[in-house]
Amino acid sequence: MDQAQKTHYCGKLSTGHVNRKVKLTGWVGKRRDHGGLIFIDLRDRSGQVQLVFDQRQGRELFNLAETLRGGYVVAAEGEILPRSPETINPSLPTGEIEVGVTSMEVLNISKTPPFYIEDNINVDENLRLRYRYLDLRRPEMLKRLQLRHRAVKLIRDYLDQYDFLEIETPFLTRSTPEGARDFLVPSRLQGGSFYALPQSPQLFKQLLMVSGIERYFQIARCFRDEDLRADRQPEFTQVDIETSFFSTENLFALTEGLVAELWKEIHGLEIKRPFTQMPYREAMNRFGTDKPDLRYGMELADLDQQARKSEFKVFQAALEKGGSVKGLRLPGGKRLSRKDLDDLTLQARQLGAKGLAWAYVEEEGWRSPISKFFAPPLIEEINRKMEAEAGDVLLFVADSWELSCAVLGHLRTKFAPDKLSDQPHFLWVVDFPLFHFNEEEQRYDSDHHPFTAPRAEDMPLLEGEPLSVRARAYDLVLDGVEIGGGSMRIHDSSTQARIFKMLGLTEEESAEKFGFLLDALTYGAPPHGGIALGLDRLVALLSGDESIRQVIPFPKTATASCLMTGAPSNVSEKQLEELRIIIEPEKDEK
RNA sequence: GGAGCUGUGGUGUAGAUGGUUAACAUAUCGGCCUGUCAAGCCGAAGACCGCGGGUUCGAGUCCCGUCAGCUCCGCCA
Numbered sequence: 326m327d328q329a330q331k332t333h334y335c336g337k338l339s340t341g342h343v344n345r346k347v348k349l350t351g352w353v354g355k356r357r358d359h360g361g362l363i364f365i366d367l368r369d370r371s372g373q374v375q376l377v378f379d380q381r382q383g384r385e386l387f388n389l390a391e392t393l394r395g396g397y398v399v400a401a402e403g404e405i406l407p408r409s410p411e412t413i414n415p416s417l418p419t420g421e422i423e424v425g426v427t428s429m430e431v432l433n434i435s436k437t438p439p440f441y442i443e444d445n446i447n448v449d450e451n452l453r454l455r456y457r458y459l460d461l462r463r464p465e466m467l468k469r470l471q472l473r474h475r476a477v478k479l480i481r482d483y484l485d486q487y488d489f490l491e492i493e494t495p496f497l498t499r500s501t502p503e504g505a506r507d508f509l510v511p512s513r514l515q516g517g518s519f520y521a522l523p524q525s526p527q528l529f530k531q532l533l534m535v536s537g538i539e540r541y542f543q544i545a546r547c548f549r550d551e552d553l554r555a556d557r558q559p560e561f562t563q564v565d566i567e568t569s570f571f572s573t574e575n576l577f578a579l580t581e582g583l584v585a586e587l588w589k590e591i592h593g594l595e596i597k598r599p600f601t602q603m604p605y606r607e608a609m610n611r612f613g614t615d616k617p618d619l620r621y622g623m624e625l626a627d628l629d630q631q632a633r634k635s636e637f638k639v640f641q642a643a644l645e646k647g648g649s650v651k652g653l654r655l656p657g658g659k660r661l662s663r664k665d666l667d668d669l670t671l672q673a674r675q676l677g678a679k680g681l682a683w684a685y686v687e688e689e690g691w692r693s694p695i696s697k698f699f700a701p702p703l704i705e706e707i708n709r710k711m712e713a714e715a716g717d718v719l720l721f722v723a724d725s726w727e728l729s730c731a732v733l734g735h736l737r738t739k740f741a742p743d744k745l746s747d748q749p750h751f752l753w754v755v756d757f758p759l760f761h762f763n764e765e766e767q768r769y770d771s772d773h774h775p776f777t778a779p780r781a782e783d784m785p786l787l788e789g790e791p792l793s794v795r796a797r798a799y800d801l802v803l804d805g806v807e808i809g810g811g812s813m814r815i816h817d818s819s820t821q822a823r824i825f826k827m828l829g830l831t832e833e834e835s836a837e838k839f840g841f842l843l844d845a846l847t848y849g850a851p852p853h854g855g856i857a858l859g860l861d862r863l864v865a866l867l868s869g870d871e872s873i874r875q876v877i878p879f880p881k882t883a884t885a886s887c888l889m890t891g892a893p894s895n896v897s898e899k900q901l902e903e904l905r906i907i908i909e910p911e912k913d914e915k
Numbered sequence: 916g917g918a919g920c921u922g923u924g925g926u927g928u929a930g931a932u933g934g935u936u937a938a939c940a941u942a943u944c945g946g947c948c949u950g951u952c953a954a955g956c957c958g959a960a961g962a963c964c965g966c967g968g969g970u971u972c973g974a975g976u977c978c979c980g981u982c983a984g985c986u987c988c989g990c991c992a
Contacts, residue, residue, distance in 0.1 A: 355952070362949040375952070395942090412950055420952085437943060440926060447927060451984055504992035524992080551991040552916095675918080675988060774992040872985095882984065 330400065336372015340421050342405040349374070349424065350432070352462070353397040354442065363390045367401065367424075368442075370467065375414075375423040376401055382425075389429060396435030396442070402428045454888040457879055469876050472591065473864045477544055479590055480564055480860075483583050489540040489566070494529035496522055496546070501838055502830075504774065505549035508559070516905040522548035525857060528842055530567035531776060531814055534853035535845045539569045544860065552883075555872040556806070556862060559885045564863075566811075567855035573797065573813060577753060580801065580809070580856055584863075588749065591867045596751065600801075604756040609727065613651070613734015615757070618805030619750040621742050625733050626652040626711045632723065637698035639680070643723035651722055651729040654711045655740050658718025659685055666718070669736060673722060678732045682721040686713045695721075738805065745804075749866075752802045756780075759796040760827065768829045773798040775824055776842075777812040778854070784820075791827055801858070808863055811856030818846035 332348045351369035358364075361380040366373045378390035393399065403426040414420030439456055440448045444465040453460040460466055481491065500507045500521035507521035523529075525547045533541045545565040553559065568576060577599065585596040601619070608617050611624045632640040632650035640650050655661070661669075666683050673681035684693030690704055699707070713719055720736060722729045759779050760769040769791055771777060779787065783794040798812035815821045821843060825835040835843065861873040874880040881887055901908065 355954095357951045357954050358948085359951065359954080360948040362951080364951050364954085366952075377950085379949075381949085409950085412952090414952055417952075437925070441942080449922085449926090449984075451922095452926080454984090502992095505990085527992085549991060552989080554991085555986070557991070677988090771992055777992090883986085884983085886983095888984090 334371030335367050335369045335374040336418060338374050338405060338419050338422060338424075340407060343407050343422060345405045346402070347405060347424065348400065348402045349376075350398070350400045352435075352442075353393050353395055353399060356393060356395065358391070363387070363393075364423075365390065365393055367399065372418060372464075374419040375417075376403070376426050377406070377423050378426055386426065386429060389431065390426070393431070394435065394437070396438050397431055398433040398435070400430045400432055401426045451888060454880070454882065457889045461878060466875075469864070469868050469870070470878060472868050473860075473876055475590065476587055476864055476867060477860070479586060480542075480544070480583065483586055484540075484542045484566070487540065487579065489542045490538055491543055492533060492538065492541050493543065494523070494526040494545065498523050498529075501528070505551050508548045508550045511904040511906060513903050524549050525563060526565050527774060527776065528839075530565060530855060531842070531850075531853065532845055534567055534569045534814075534816075535848060535850045537569075537851075539851075541565075541567045541855075545857075553881070553885060555874070556865070558861065558873060558877060559881055561873070561877075562860040564809075564858040564860050565855070566857065567853060569851040569853040571854060573799070573854070576811070576854060576856060577799075580858070581751070584751065584801075584808075584858075587863065587867065594749070596749065600751040600753050602753040602755050605754055605758065606756070608754050609730045609734070613653075613730040613732070613737060614805075615754055615800065616802040616805055616807045617734075617752065617754075618738065618741065618745075619752055620745040620804055623653065623656075623737050623740065625730060625737070626654070626707075628652045628707065628710070628721065631703060631707050631710065634703050635699050637682075637695055639682070640698075640721075640723045643725075643729075646725075648724050649726040649729045651733050652707070652711055653720045653733040653737055654713050655718040655720065656714075657716055659716045661718055669720065672736065672739075673732050676732045676735055677728055678722050678724055680722075681732075682723070684719045684721075686715055686717045686719060688715045691719075750804055754800045754802055755798075756795045757798045757800070758792060759783075759794040759798075760791045762792065769827055771824075771828060772796060773810070773812050775828055776814045776821070778815045778820070779824075787823060787827065797854070799856075801856070803866060806862060806866065807859070808866070809856055809858035811854065813852070813854035816846060816850040816852050818843045821846055 330348070331350045333342070335349055335351050338347070349367060349369070351367045351373075354366035354368045354373060356363065356365055363378040365376040365378070367376050378387050380387045401424065403424040405422050406425045408414075408421055408423055438459050439452055440446055440459070442459060442462050444463060446463070461470065484491075497510060497520040500509065500519065505524050507524065510520040510522065512518040512520060523545075526543060526545050530541055530543075543565045545563050546560055547563050548560050550559060551557070566580075568579075571579075581596075581598045581600055585598060588594045588596050603617070605615055608615055610627060611617070613625050628650045629644060632644060635641075643650060666681075669683070670681040682693070682695050684691040684696060686708060690696060690701060691699070696704070707713075707719070711719060720733060722732045724732070758772050759777065761772050762768075763770045773796055778797045780795045780797055786793050796812060799810065800807050801809040815824065821839075822832070822835065825839065826832075830838070861877055864876040865871075865873045868876055870876060879887065879889065886892060
């Protein structure tokens, strides 16, 4: 440190420094002016300390102190003084001492900040984002940056200890089909061509395995041009890991160790290992989601057998079409009004269900528009199956299996208990399907990505029954949040070619788009696989934040703009000309 | 692409069913004040109510549109 500027951090001063001469620098916070006596809270990265200016100890310095305002940057020299017992402030770490200032220089003045530089402020997020540099001055925001730093450092140290090599991959790369929409960067040297920003370093990390790196990682920035959410930004950070000669279990153990260390370091919590594993199908069946929150029960009931015995046409029709009838019990649901249930029905419709059936469970049976379709013994049977008691409400959805599960799974989260365990519940969701059918495009899409290896025993089903093929893919889930995912990759070019073909890519197309990968796989690609953890989500979970925006220093808004810099913005005609880009006027659609 | 919520001095809010000086707190500025730390007391300044239309004698308030932020659905291999 430059001793001329600063000898101590404000927040680190304590009774141990009494009588010490110190030089401090920082920002003026609150000012308490008593006329002949002025108190200033001086704040720097470490915290704050009280400066005292006494008129009797020199007019010139005191006059300067009177000009101080919030946000001014000052360098002060003085002596650490103990406070008399009645003036000690126990709510402050530095509350037992203060600084008797002997000289001071104002390094910079400041306009009045647009909001208070302190914790727990209640301001429009607009304003915080526009003045993000001031927002980050607030202690709680600094704490988040520090937490993120600690997490990243721990991750680097942990992986280094297991021989992982941190390697950078390009931001300017080629656009590949599938997946999210790319952010494109026009090429000037080759006008009319575009780079794409990477949605993830997926192909590079696999190619590094062909290079013989064996253990790679990167704290990688990724870019996806899709609509935003509280937990989604157009650019985000991924802890990207790829390994050769690792079994899935090896990789799980490695990841579990990493996550456990994070929780231990940040929260002092011992995490039970190994983590629970659950097949995708089971997760959907029991919880109606591929990222179940295991901190509470309220599992879905499979009611196909009972529905078959009912007279209810809607249920019958769903079953005939190969669908499913699922049920969800809301304990104590009788407090829900008819209107509440109508709202739920509306929500179910918005999620894609054709409707939502419901029943108030009473001693004598069901109070429900559909009760007439169910004989009393059948009602009895369903109640038993769902462990329903008088006072509960039962919800039913009949649709395709996936939709029935998903709709009720969504409603389940709405009725989650208020009080949930503090102990984090980690879970591996495994055995995802390799493909799903894309109705819109009328073709199969990869559920994970096209480089995911199918389970060997499912390979014979690949062409005949593709939807039954399970992938060697996995997601890491924590309390209902997906914090990572990955897979074992295809490492032989013939399997990879078969998959591309299933995805509807002709040989020419795959050669054109992924030729470099297919080529690489023919040069002794080792068995490999990896995982990517969402760093922003991890840090947000560790800091207890709902939105990842809180742990991203300079985030974008829901329309992907930066309120501070004004990005995205227009560019000059000259820039456009160099890129041979012509901006078309906006289409007026009316 | 769709839905919902929000937008009033610098900041945070109040302004039932339209009615004329838009209220309060805090910050700001000035004065007083030697032990405050949410300092106190006195005083001053500060908003054409996101923007644009419309209805009305009259709009912060009602209607339409639009912009911005947030949340959700679609989307996100």
